[in-house]
Amino acid sequence: MQHLDPSQSGTPEGPLQQIEWLVDALTREPDAWALFLDIDGTLVDIAPSPDAIVVPPDLPGHLVALSRRLNGALALVTGRALPYADKLFQPYELPVAGLHGAERRMVDGSVDAVAATSAFEEVKAALAAAAGQWPGVLVEDKGAAVAAHYRQAPEWRDEVEKAMEFYLLQAGSDFTLQRGKMVFEIRPARANKGSAVQSYLEEAPFRGRRPIAIGDDVTDEEMFRIVNRMGGHSIRIADAPGGTEARGIIASAEDLRQALARAATAGDGSEFPSSTSLPSSLKGRTA
Numbered sequence: 001m002q003h004l005d006p007s008q009s010g011t012p013e014g015p016l017q018q019i020e021w022l023v024d025a026l027t028r029e030p031d032a033w034a035l036f037l038d039i040d041g042t043l044v045d046i047a048p049s050p051d052a053i054v055v056p057p058d059l060p061g062h063l064v065a066l067s068r069r070l071n072g073a074l075a076l077v078t079g080r081a082l083p084y085a086d087k088l089f090q091p092y093e094l095p096v097a098g099l100h101g102a103e104r105r106m107v108d109g110s111v112d113a114v115a116a117t118s119a120f121e122e123v124k125a126a127l128a129a130a131a132g133q134w135p136g137v138l139v140e141d142k143g144a145a146v147a148a149h150y151r152q153a154p155e156w157r158d159e160v161e162k163a164m165e166f167y168l169l170q171a172g173s174d175f176t177l178q179r180g181k182m183v184f185e186i187r188p189a190r191a192n193k194g195s196a197v198q199s200y201l202e203e204a205p206f207r208g209r210r211p212i213a214i215g216d217d218v219t220d221e222e223m224f225r226i227v228n229r230m231g232g233h234s235i236r237i238a239d240a241p242g243g244t245e246a247r248g249i250i251a252s253a254e255d256l257r258q259a260l261a262r263a264a265t266a267g268d269g270s271e272f273p274s275s276t277s278l279p280s281s282l283k284g285r286t287a
């Protein structure tokens with residue numbers, strides 16, 4: 001079989017070619033690839049606030065079906081806390097790296113978590129109090145990380161950035177400032193999305209496969225760099241105002257969802273069953 005190598009067709013390609021390449025690679029060579037997917041802006045559309053996102057009802061089932069096709073070599077790599085990511089895709093528990101890679105559930109279900117210290121709890125409380133001066137700015141407590149969102153009050157952007165730089169100093173050198181889409185976050189510095197992908201690739205069933213990483217934001221650039229270096233492929237969703245290391249672009253989260261649904265259901269001969277009709281015994285397992 002001719003290997004489906006993204007570099008052979010001369011990247012970067014147009015969004016439609018990326019979609020066709022992705023569907024083809026995942027369906028024709030399911031044993032060759034490992035898939036790493038960001039959540040916000042990639043699997044689900046960006047919403048006005050963190051809790052306003054909508055997970056399309058078919059998406060969890062499609063992800064699980066695709067994971068089974070890849071023999072379990074599919075992981076979510078997100079800035080969300082791990083329990084929140086699980087809630088989005090319940091009743092299934094996929095391998096997830098949360099807090100931008102700082103915490104991670106392995107394929108066997110064991111979790112490498114990171115706890116908030118009492119000192120960090122104080123930082124979060126001080127930030128929440130300060131945010132009272134910025135109407136419309138939302139503070140998202142993620143346990144060992146905290147985000148300040150200015151999407152609904154962009155006029156406070158510079159104030160929020162200055163404050164987050166200050167609170168980062170209070171939090172100490174175990175933390176770093178993560179910029180994102182209309183958000184500043186203070187998160188554990190011990191890992192990033194790229195190192196999380198590397199860790200997965202050391203474990204079965206990811207080991208020995210070529211990685212494909214798909215994301216939409218600056219935090220995903222770390223995984224793009226890693227997968228590019230490892231001979232894999234990287235795809236960024238939509239806009240990349242500051243440039244990107246991704247080798248390909250797909251226009252929207254909706255386009256990606258449709259591509260993943262096609263890859264999940266290809267060859268079934270029938271429409272894929274809805275997520276609710278998949279056995280709940282898949283909870284915590286994907287293969």
Ligand SMILES: O=P(O)(O)OC[C@H]1O[C@H](O[C@H]2O[C@H](CO)[C@@H](O)[C@H](O)[C@H]2O)[C@H](O)[C@@H](O)[C@@H]1O
Pocket residue numbers: 038039040041042045046047048049050051052053077078079080081140142147149151180181182183185217219
């Ligand atoms: O790595 P991701 O899965 O993409 O998560 C990154 C951050 O996503 C969330 O914030 C972003 O999405 C919100 C909902 O669409 C949006 O309102 C906000 O402006 C975006 O920044 C999430 O709230 C963060 O915790 C994640 O780190």
Ligand SMILES: [Mg+2]
Pocket residue numbers: 038039040041042215216217
């Ligand atoms: Mg994202």
